[in-house]
Amino acid sequence: MVLPMSRATRLMPELPLLRRGRRQAITASTSEDHQEEELAIPAHFRCPISLDLMRDPVTAPTGITYDRENLEGWLARGHGTCPVTGRGPLRLADLVPNHATRRMIQAWCVANRARGVERVPTPKVPVAEADAAQVLEDLSAAARLGDAAACGEIAARARALGKESDRNRRCLASAGAARKLSSAFGRLAAAGGEPVEGGALGKVLAALTVFFPLDDESRRCIVASSLTTLVSVLSHGDLAARASAAIVLREVASSAADRATVEAISRAPGMCDALVGLVRNPVSPQATKAALVTAYYLASDRAAASRFAELGVVSVLAELLVDADKGTSEKALAALDGVLCADAGLESARAHALVVPVLVKKMFRVSDMATEFAVSALWRLCHAGADAGACRVEALRVGAFQKLLLLLQVGCGGPTKERASELLKLLNGSRASVECIEAVDFKGLKRPF
Known part of the structure; x- marks a missing residue:
């Protein structure tokens, strides 16, 4: 079949490109295969335990060379014999650094540096x-x-x-x-x-x-x-x-x-x-998380929980929870739940406009632990007291009823299930008079109302 001139003319420039692309793909594939073959780690450079390149080769009394970290891990797991020969006993003090093998490994790494192999650093002598x-x-x-x-x-x-x-x-x-x-x-x-x-x-x-x-x-x-x-x-x-x-x-x-x-x-x-x-x-983030965990444990003492509340920790935790990561959220919710065990903590939390919305927001999509503490804290706020009714109304307004229903459908156990069920009963009485908003309406919430 003869193509019309115009169509053949259009295809002619493309044919060399197609052929060239195929040649390049074949060449690249061959090059990759060749590279993989050349980069194969020599067998005597591999640790018999992990089969990886040894970084700190040491020789056991049996004459077998291992990577120090792997062999020490073997011994730490309760083994007392040479992994290859089974002879023993084998102790850490019996291991001798194999400097000759280490130098050969380093030389091999340097020779293959252009192919992406990093040089194994000289190991430091263990104490x-x-x-x-x-x-x-x-x-x-x-x-x-x-x-x-x-x-x-x-x-x-x-x-x-x-x-x-x-x-x-x-x-x-x-x-x-x-x-x-x-x-x-x-x-x-x-x-x-x-x-x-x-x-x-x-x-x-x-x-x-x-x-x-x-x-x-x-x-x-x-x-x-x-x-x-x-x-x-x-x-x-x-x-x-x-x-x-x-x-x-x-x-x-x-x-x-x-x-x-x-x-x-x-x-x-x-x-x-x-x-x-x-x-x-x-x-530092690490120090913040450590302080939150400590506060949670100390809040089991009512006097400490009251002191935390007096120091304004409820407001600090509510602000922190708005944009906190998973680990910080879990720990901040735990600390807040602990502080709410004291009357001063409950009073402070009920007076803060951000506490209930942020608890409802953190009830899902963080972790099971965060859910547990968020439900517990919300239960404390809505359970009893002069201002508990206002907290129930606020919880309904920001969608707590729907989230609690979903939580029970998805499944939760122990105290969380019991408190979620009790919260639903507490909130049910106020549903008729409250206009609920969707969770999306306060997803971007940053500051108190």
């Missing part, structure tokens, strides 16, 4: 058990002498070693790092004389955050001797020290096994003020 014990003994000696500067330097070194590798962290933790650091903080706090801005206390707290969870002795040491100093760091320390203090306090409060410990923390002079200050004027 030995004797070295870890010596670091902590030096810390204790400096603390006994009241040498704050030396304590800060040694604590910073312990923190750096712990963050360098999980193996180092475990080694220092098994040598009692948490107890030694807690004791050092307590001794420095008892000695006094050093301004919290000086840095040593902050460095000790920063090091302590690396070795969580704290054991009972470490927590008792902090609660018994250091709460006043901890409040001072929370309130007046530099940004890093305040963040570290908040994280340590969260660990102590959330792990407390008895009510007396929580009450001791909550009633430390200035503690509630310092926590509210961290939420109102945040120094």
